[in-house]
Amino acid sequence: MSPRGVEFAVDRGVAVIELDRPDVANAFDLRAARAFGAAVDAASKSEVRAISLTGRGARFCGGGDVASFTGPGGGASYMQLLATELEGHLRRLSALPTPVVAGVQGAVAGAGLALVLNADLTVAGASTRFAFAYPSIGLVPDCGVSWLLPRVIGKARAMEMALRGRVLTAEEALNWGLLTEVVDDDSVAARTAEVAREIADSPAASALGQTRRLLHEAWETERHLSAADEIKALVREYEGDQAPALISRFLQR
Template sequence: MSEPLVLVSQEGAVRTFTLNRPAALNSFTGEMHEALASALDAAAADTAVRCVVITGAGRGFCAGQDLSDPAVSVEPGSAPKDLGAVIERHWRPLAQRLRSMPVPTVAAVNGVAAGAGANLALNCDLVVAARTASFIQAFAKIGLVPDTGGTWLLPHLVGRARALGLALLGDKLPAEEAARIGLIWQCVDDAALAETVAALAARLAAMPTRALVATRAAIDAAAGSSMDEALGLETRWQRTLGRAHDYLEGVAAFGAKRPPVFTDRDVTVRGPDDEGAAH
């Protein structure tokens, strides 16, 4: 039997997904999309999971869409495929799933991350890359625009000028430079990647999960808001979180000079005004 397209492992409250098509640089087929979507949904529903890590098997993180997949491949003389249908079926839901996960997400980029594979990583909350890894917005080289949220992510992360440079030229961006310009969180030596990500994920898993997810939601909302709107959203989040266990536990632990034990964790991401949130 062939190996699973997505390997799943768990250490404590951290669940790791390893994209597992190393011979194809972990490029996506429809079957691999379905496997990852199912795995992410299962992690979202499992309250024992408090952080998710995504990485790649072999020498690459992810080369994006497998252009030989029947959903996109075109035989000479045949009609073109509807790429928009592939985006709607797989890549758009993947970006939305990652940005709506009820736990923090970390991308451990162990090699090349190209096209939608690069934007898959950038949709995670934190990106840690090996020093020999690289990021390539390869879309223009085959006559396409960045997808999987790339047109939103790039200017928000690095500004319009750098976003256009990355998208129009499609040059390889080394991980060290990606960290320097703020595209990713951290670049580390290759030998330190696994240990660094494990420590980071364990740290996130021990933190107040619901507050971390609310922070992501608030920052994303603020990107399209005025300062006054952002202040209003902050007020509503603090009103909601201030009634929750983790805030009360954090304050009590601070006063008692002991480590806090955080337990709040929603199954789905809820807004600051929602009632009856599950923990």
């Protein structure tokens, strides 16, 4: 197990970020949050064309490490620092022009939902369960969950999870738009790696990354500003290395 709680590697253009605190359901304490931030920084390098986000062990991520809230050095100021840093790292991940593929299993709860909500494609094991979880310990959402969740699954469904404690099965999460696909539990790692590899090896990898960025930023941008950004990105890609070859191939069909 990583002493920092997060493992990072790059494999032929795929940045592999793996949560590595399986004994506590890969929950985040401050050290793990900072290791995650360092992994996001490392994944921002130009040679990275896709990001794989997984969690080691039986459960993907249980959210914040509740024991660390009340242990030595814990308390309100610790919680504030942990939530602030982790949310900032997730926003930076979301802002990258690099598609993020998450692979989840077992349980996804609390801030673990934020990881899924910041991914672009999510593969889940069939037995995975998804829980809002914050009210079970008398707390409110953090890490941008209150902003992201209703945008992804809709207000009514977000309220159902948040106020009534609705726990979603993998199939329900798929139907609600939280996931991309559901596979056998023992196929999650392989399928996640396969999807990330497909994106990284795409001849249009640059365009895919910029498309990811445009779709994310459109949530917070007025339509005419988003359209102007699209045109600038369109021209950049046209003048880049990948588009001319793909256009030529298209015209020769």
